[in-house]
Amino acid sequence: MRYSGLKVITQGLFGNKGWGPAWRNPAPKPEYDAIIIGGGGHGLATAFYLAKNHGLTNIAVLEKGHIGSGNIGRNTTIVRANYVLPGNSEFYSHSLKLWEQMETELNYNVMHSQRGVINLFHSDGQRDAAVRRGNAMINQGDDAELLDREGVRALVPYLDFEQTRFPIYGGLHHKRGGTARHDAVAWGYARGADMRGVDLIQNCEVTGIDIEGGRVVGVQTTRGAIRARKVGMVVAGRSGQVAAMAGMRLPIESHVLQAFVTEGLKPIIDQVVTFGMGHFYISQSDKGGLVFGGDIDFYASYASRGNLPMVEHVMEAGMTLMPMIGRAKVLRSWGGIMDMTPDGSPIIDKTPVEGLFVDAGWNYGGFKAVPASGWCMAHLMATGETHAVASKFRLDRFRTGHLLDEEGTGSQHNLH
Numbered sequence: 001m002r003y004s005g006l007k008v009i010t011q012g013l014f015g016n017k018g019w020g021p022a023w024r025n026p027a028p029k030p031e032y033d034a035i036i037i038g039g040g041g042h043g044l045a046t047a048f049y050l051a052k053n054h055g056l057t058n059i060a061v062l063e064k065g066h067i068g069s070g071n072i073g074r075n076t077t078i079v080r081a082n083y084v085l086p087g088n089s090e091f092y093s094h095s096l097k098l099w100e101q102m103e104t105e106l107n108y109n110v111m112h113s114q115r116g117v118i119n120l121f122h123s124d125g126q127r128d129a130a131v132r133r134g135n136a137m138i139n140q141g142d143d144a145e146l147l148d149r150e151g152v153r154a155l156v157p158y159l160d161f162e163q164t165r166f167p168i169y170g171g172l173h174h175k176r177g178g179t180a181r182h183d184a185v186a187w188g189y190a191r192g193a194d195m196r197g198v199d200l201i202q203n204c205e206v207t208g209i210d211i212e213g214g215r216v217v218g219v220q221t222t223r224g225a226i227r228a229r230k231v232g233m234v235v236a237g238r239s240g241q242v243a244a245m246a247g248m249r250l251p252i253e254s255h256v257l258q259a260f261v262t263e264g265l266k267p268i269i270d271q272v273v274t275f276g277m278g279h280f281y282i283s284q285s286d287k288g289g290l291v292f293g294g295d296i297d298f299y300a301s302y303a304s305r306g307n308l309p310m311v312e313h314v315m316e317a318g319m320t321l322m323p324m325i326g327r328a329k330v331l332r333s334w335g336g337i338m339d340m341t342p343d344g345s346p347i348i349d350k351t352p353v354e355g356l357f358v359d360a361g362w363n364y365g366g367f368k369a370v371p372a373s374g375w376c377m378a379h380l381m382a383t384g385e386t387h388a389v390a391s392k393f394r395l396d397r398f399r400t401g402h403l404l405d406e407e408g409t410g411s412q413h414n415l416h
């Protein structure tokens, strides 16, 4: 069924009885041309673009829970293309362009809102870094505008401009950045893939990867063995565990990242705002809740909820920047498992096992990457060639030492 405004009106008039399920619920077949492990944003986008761009439709996405139950439905939904390093710049630029056409491409309202992202800076050194970043963004063909203190005040007057410890010097404004409804992105790609014939198999955990003579031949699952000569591991925070099923040890640590939402409030925060002197970022959802987050909990874990020290840290940073939020009541907090690489940049690559591919290492920035990751992973799985905009996301950089360290914090997983 094609969704449209007219459909909403006519369905509304006739009791909304005509909506069908957005995707089928098929039983797994014994064999597929390709299997994607993981029904998160990246896995679903990979399946969608395999079908749409490469005409491969005998595909299954195997998801151990339900579609959208992982990080795709747990993030703070920030979408941006404000990277500096060659390798990252062109990839995230490509991704933002795909975001801008996503709703038309998927015929699905993902509530993509280009409300702008303002990264604040609080010293001369940070201003220099913001200028460099802005120039890199403009050179890449994206947008960036340097705001001075008064420029920031005009857009976000509720910040604490009087405090002297971390004075606000200005901000880098990325107007095409913004937010989207995270689980709608999963649902949109799921529906789009299903419509093209992809089988989405939920409650199907992969428990083993079958390899014969150095090539992948299928997977073992909680719903039986399934054969395939191409398998993509797209499992975010579980990447280390799934790769271990193929005898691989990935350069990934799994860490928890928490997020928070307040009660619904009248519209107050129009953009995404990030603090430059503490790990804190905030936006307001369409329901009115203030959605915010901070740094990862500083130890490796597979728990999908966090601990109180980081809660305190995030609240303190928020109160420092905008004391008014102290009056809002926090409704919920939650956590997700992040696949952290030593340099903070991702991996889209073949593995030493023929036919086995990996898409992982998205750290805490993988939501914005969903469309381009799917696009490039599909390209790799279909053609065997790395896509040009993902050419730096290779596994061998951890052996050669040519890291893509955007933040310049050194080779340490929990600092990215």
Ligand SMILES: Cc1cc2nc3c(=O)[nH]c(=O)nc-3n(C[C@H](O)[C@H](O)[C@H](O)COP(=O)(O)OP(=O)(O)OC[C@H]3O[C@@H](n4cnc5c(N)ncnc54)[C@H](O)[C@@H]3O)c2cc1C
Residues within 6 Å of the ligand: 037, 038, 039, 040, 041, 042, 043, 062, 063, 064, 065, 066, 068, 069, 070, 071, 072, 073, 074, 075, 076, 077, 078, 079, 204, 205, 206, 207, 234, 235, 236, 237, 238, 242, 257, 258, 259, 293, 334, 335, 336, 337, 362, 363, 364, 365, 366, 367, 368, 369
């Ligand atoms: C609190 C928080 C805030 C964030 N904020 C942002 C943000 O503002 N902007 C941004 O760009 N990014 C953000 N991120 C990061 C982003 O959400 C992730 O990088 C991205 O969602 C990971 O890719 P995914 O969607 O494919 O992951 P997931 O949705 O986690 O998908 C992986 C799937 O694999 C499945 N799986 C795992 N093991 C198996 C198995 N053995 N068999 C079958 N299935 C398996 C899981 O159940 C899961 O559904 C945030 C993350 C969190 C947790």
